[in-house]
Amino acid sequence: MMTCLAPAARAEAADANVRADADSGLAEIVVTAQKRGENLQKVPIAVTALSGEALTTKGITTVVDLTRVAPSLTYTVQATQATPRIRGVGTAIAGAGNENSVATYVDGVYYASATGSILTFNNIEQVAVLKGPQGTLFGRNATGGLIQITTADPKQELQGNARVGYGSQNTIGGDLYVTGGLGAGAAANLAVHYSNQMDGFGKNLANGKDVNKTRDIGVRTKFKFDLGGRTTAIAAFDYDHTIAAAPAFRAAYGEKALFTGYSFKGGFNDTDTDTQPYSSVEQYGASLNVTHEFDGAKLVSISAYRRTQWDVAFDSDATPTPALSVNVHEVDRQFSQELQLISTGSGPFKWMVGGYYFYGKAHNDPGTIYLPVFGLNQIINSIQSTNSYAAFAQATYSFDAATSLTLGLRYTNEDKTMNSSGELDFLNPAFVLPAAPYTARQHVSRLTWRAAIDHKIGEDVLVYASYNRGFKSGGFNAFALNTPNAFVPETLDAFEVGLKSEFAGRKVRFNAAGFYYDFKNIQLNTYVNSAPAVYNGKQATIYGLDADLTAAPVRGLTLTAGLSLIHARFGDFPITTTVILLTGGLVLGPMTSAKDKRLPQTPDVQLNLGAQYHLELPGSSLDFAADYFHSARWFEAPENRLNQPAYSVVNASVAWNFGANQAYSFRIWGRNLNNAHYANQLTAQPNFLDLVNPADPRTYGATLSVKF
Template identity: 45%
Template structure:
């Protein structure tokens, strides 16, 4: 079939979809003249900074999913937790309310007390080390880009799995902005405002405000009748753009946010038998817990970026300071029996970073980037941990713990791309990172009402030093201006550290994990740019994997699994037959398997002498060799459609998004599994004029009301789960000026 015939078929398909109301059952006629006029519109170019310079997405030899802020809103992506629904290969769960993203099976379970994620989060060029500060609402967003595979050369030691790169809107000299107000189910009210303008000839600034208050919970704590899984979020952010002469620009950013929620609501997994003998039944969003959960977080930061243009290169400097303080409490056993709980847990993360970078700007056959980076982090954890030696107390043993790590991590890096021919380029890059960690820990113990007694302080190794090179080798070739093929080999590593739960006795350390990633892919714009198809296949050799592990006690540690192999395929397809209709799909297949892993935590259901289940689990150390990696679905698929229907001076914008996950195992023993699930989101927006300055939007997220786990654990007392958000829907009024 010729290119012309295929294009005609796409236009016919678009006309049929329009006449059928895009699946809504309401006919919408599209005139032949309108169809012919719109047929010239193709898939728009996307500019990313995946290689720390502005480039077309289709020219970057890296697997990247990039979505604009407007597209995220239309698809119902409201927070970082939702990004997985539009990003093949990404799974975003939480542990104790903190972020636990995984890309292609690579991620971290325990990122507290100074330990960091294996998937890095950057906002406006600043690395966010705190996992508690990486779960956030997506307001004032220009773009979210997810870089897949190790990004250690340009972005550092903790980008083993990849990178979530968030860019907020830049201020403009022309006055403008937007405001919105919304009301949704669960008695949710929300509002946002963004305003920008010039303060002088060389200064532009903006201000972003966000507020959302869900006043009714998705579920109820049956123990006390109070709501669970609700929260209130407030954020403010301001960016200033200052022009100091023709060649120098300064960008200043400040942000503050506060999140107060009744979350980390854990319950027994429905149908599983706990030690107390009472099986949980009923509403999957309810809990039955003697501890009312809470999660309160305050996040703030300031950063300054200076860019100076020289004749053939740019010099940039980014200086940043961030602070995150989180107070939380939850029931570890998920029952109404006082068996194990954590209260007054405080996670305090402070960081300072400084980066200097040189980037070539001239033309020619060689483009390069070089820089130096310094990071200082101070992560502390304190908590009161109550545990019972038996299922039914007394006595209750209360531990009060204090522990933390200080991290110093300088690095230098360079990467260059040389054009071997007009169509073929070779990229070589390397980074060398040094890191030193200091650990401290102390605690007290009290039995029942007895006064607390100090525990012996930590002993053994309290200082660790790691240094590692990472590198990138890539070869790309333009078959023509619209088709790029590439192969790459990348080395990434995540530094070693201390198990940030040890507050007495010998410290426990774990080794750096290392990932060798091999990838082949292509990027293509076809049929006069009406079709965009990008795909990549990969194979990972993953060594010294950092894994959270439990003994028969309630407090986890971190160990190293010797190895794993991960192979898979990512694919993204965008079809835009007319400027009014855009169809998208994303697909991911991942085959993951542990190699040698003889000392994994294995949960074994407890039985009596007759072999009958008596509830709960015994945890032993045993082999997990051959098991799948945690939180890694075999396959996912997402489908999206956006359609614009003119109606007089106004019109309708219809958007729908479907996501399916094959499910994932919760832990390396592959005992607990999140079953396959489907989620559907969508919106219908009416605009009153062609400029779309005034809109009213009806929207819905998780319309299938799927109860999807964000965390599952097999504990001694029973199998527990924390469920994510249920169905949400509402109406938003918006205005632009």
């Protein structure tokens, strides 16, 4: 987790999504989906954007929660690693140095680490979810799309806010944000977040200890300098440390362990394992954004360094018998440098050119898989390094006031290197069998592109069509012994038609997009010798529709809705199957075809509905909010055996705003009020049991905040 997040779009109003004026209509939303500030309704890309206030009102506190408000996005977590998917495109990460298919950016900085991408929201100006390949402007690992997070920049005027709260599971927390001037041409801000869930959502029945509880502290600060000569610089620093009694995997109900016949009987959020789950994610980073304005163009330089350390221990057999456990110590380091030259003129031709460099080094030191029931330990030391260079350009030409053509191209040249060594210890460790160390290299050069045409029908309706090519890097399996065990890049060709519209005096905003994807060399997960691994599936076809609706029918009332319809099916290629034995345990079944099976973690239908009402009272006001989210069934793996049934979640809150200028606010909130039982992640693994990582049950609490 982390406290503050990245540069996608900027909301001009205090709440660009939720609060509307009955006379002027819905507030304009400005996004930087094309690396320049533009009205959301004029951007020929499917984007869901929410301001920081909208996130608070809807109870969205982490990136995982975005599933409930961004159609076509599913965000699951595999052993505390982020595994987001947009329109069915995503990867269940397996191994240090292997990145997601959905990129996460914070204030213009790409977050490569899957553990460092699970962020907690504080000091947020806007979060935008860009759907479909963004490979031209954002690079090789934005195949599925992009999550952009923008945090607040420093201001000269001294101001801020503070918040303290208490919630279920004996959770205490608070946030502080303050900003102000440091003298002529200089300003700074500071954001601090703390949360401590002292009681777990469940118990480990094997030892009586709490599981599924989290403690998090994070700090982010920015310094903004006016350097004169039309040059500004923003330096940002952040630190975050999250410790959790997780991942607390439990066995699926009704299954029996091989040999012992064990069957899990605990509560939905309990576990029953000989290894107490533990995870620690500590990360920090620094970035420097320098902008210089020329006549007709601006030059932007973004330099950044990040380090993430992940320590995790969990029981992978999900029983109190010491059969299979995993310990990982992973350190990810990255450096990136981006240069952008962006036109600022008002003519019909808008353009940008740029270059990008990324260096990443992920060290698994060591990763250990313990199988004490067999007297065996597998120890891996691996380092996967990435050197990636890219050059990109995009231009838009407006033929007239109604019609524009956009063309973009990016060339990426990338090298990945794996250095690995390890050993097999028998009888703990009376006998040691060293694994032959190996070095492997993968070189990739790719062109990605974008072509889009848009046309305005009147002042408030835009239609567009686009064709995008994106690709995700290949890599190596970090837990492989004696062999490189490489997988190749995946490629996505995406065709999209869309509508952006406002009507009824701009009191109603309706945006929709239909899409068709040809997805090749898909990176899928499996298990080799009880270790997670990635392999390539041949092809899948995805098509569907997603839509967002916002309406302000009367003063103070805002209604929102989102819908995602996806048909995502594999082509014909061989996959493994798992079979549940009547005597207990899972075994590998025969190879079968993936043809017409559903893509993992991709429900056919998602629906979200929301209502917010602001009521003015003498000297105070009330804010009411309620949200409903529904997901259809989704499957864990290409074999389509293990699945999460359809479920729904209801959230609600009420806030009383009072005091001078209504500077104080007291909010009572509840999440998952219907106490839906559903999995955040499912895992099927041969020779053991299906694993369930439960989502949070019903939570509730109260928050007191003040603005100054």
